[in-house]
Amino acid sequence: MDEELLTFVVPVTKDEVLARNVMSSQVYRSGKHQFIFQRGYTNVAKAYNDAVQLAQHDVLVFCHQDVYFPVAWESQFWASLRAVNALDANWGVLGAAGVTLQRGWGQRWRTRFIGDFSTNVAGGAHVIDYRYPRAFPEPVHTLDEFVLIVKRDNAHFDEAIPNNHFYGADLCLSLAQRGMRSYAISAYMHHDSASKWVFADFYESAAYMFEKYKKQLPIATTCVIIEMREGAPRFRNDFLGMLALTLRSALRYPKRATRSRRPV
Numbered sequence: 001m002d003e004e005l006l007t008f009v010v011p012v013t014k015d016e017v018l019a020r021n022v023m024s025s026q027v028y029r030s031g032k033h034q035f036i037f038q039r040g041y042t043n044v045a046k047a048y049n050d051a052v053q054l055a056q057h058d059v060l061v062f063c064h065q066d067v068y069f070p071v072a073w074e075s076q077f078w079a080s081l082r083a084v085n086a087l088d089a090n091w092g093v094l095g096a097a098g099v100t101l102q103r104g105w106g107q108r109w110r111t112r113f114i115g116d117f118s119t120n121v122a123g124g125a126h127v128i129d130y131r132y133p134r135a136f137p138e139p140v141h142t143l144d145e146f147v148l149i150v151k152r153d154n155a156h157f158d159e160a161i162p163n164n165h166f167y168g169a170d171l172c173l174s175l176a177q178r179g180m181r182s183y184a185i186s187a188y189m190h191h192d193s194a195s196k197w198v199f200a201d202f203y204e205s206a207a208y209m210f211e212k213y214k215k216q217l218p219i220a221t222t223c224v225i226i227e228m229r230e231g232a233p234r235f236r237n238d239f240l241g242m243l244a245l246t247l248r249s250a251l252r253y254p255k256r257a258t259r260s261r262r263p264v
Contacts, residue, residue: 005056006057007033008027008060009052011038012037014065022063028069030074034056038051048157048167049155059149064145066146066191083137090179091182092150092175093148093172093175093180093182094182094183094185095115096117096144096184097119097184098140098183099112099114099140100140101225109227111241114133116131117189120192120193120194128245130249136184137183140183140184142168144168144221154180160208165201207233210233
């Protein structure tokens with residue numbers, strides 16, 4: 001792999017959001033990495049796939065336009081990558097936030113949030129500032145799509161997924177079918193999300209994932225658990241998992257309950 005050189009791929013719909021986040025980050029302002037800004041796409045998976053052909057480096061960072069990389073992110077990332085390679089040189093996808101899947105009370109499936117990040121919730125009304133567990137890298141079932149880091153040869157996104165959801169979970173699951181695990185790493189970043197919650201198009205995408213991975217159910221993402229109940233698809237929010245996420249954030253950073261570690 002190229003020593004400490006990355007290709008970043010960013011779909012752009014709002015230049016003011018891009019300027020406030022990615023373009024204000026030191027990793028962009030340093031000028032040494034390749035940045036591919038994909039404009040005019042309605043299908044994020046296609047935007048990502050088209051960019052792979054233009055990538056100059058071996059490690060690709062696919063991220064949203066509303067992601068901010070603090071000054072320490074780059075050194076933290078390379079340290080994390082070395083740790084992952086020492087543990088599992090055949091890794092699939094790396095990211096800042098993901099979930100594991102486990103049995104909870106009453107044998108119901110539960111999610112456990114893993115990562116080192118902060119993110120806006122409820123349209124920016126609150127901030128979750130989170131680091132769990134203490135040691136990284138940590139294997140996860142799937143990763144949140146605000147940042148997905150993958151080797152160029154493994155970067156292929158499913159353009160058939162309806163709407164712009166689950167392409168990150170799909171990448172994790174498809175590489176897992178080839179024996180490659182996904183990991184959350186400790187390289188803190190802030191997701192300046194303005195979204196409030198999911199809408200009907202999200203569940204249309206979830207139905208596609210149900211059919212595609214029916215033999216691998218249940219599927220867990222940071223937003224939903226996809227499972228089968230009485231022969232029919234079921235899409236369930238794990239509110240206990242989300243509550244644990246919120247409590248860990250509040251207990252670890254009690255003075256930061258409504259602001260992130262991102263510098264002003």
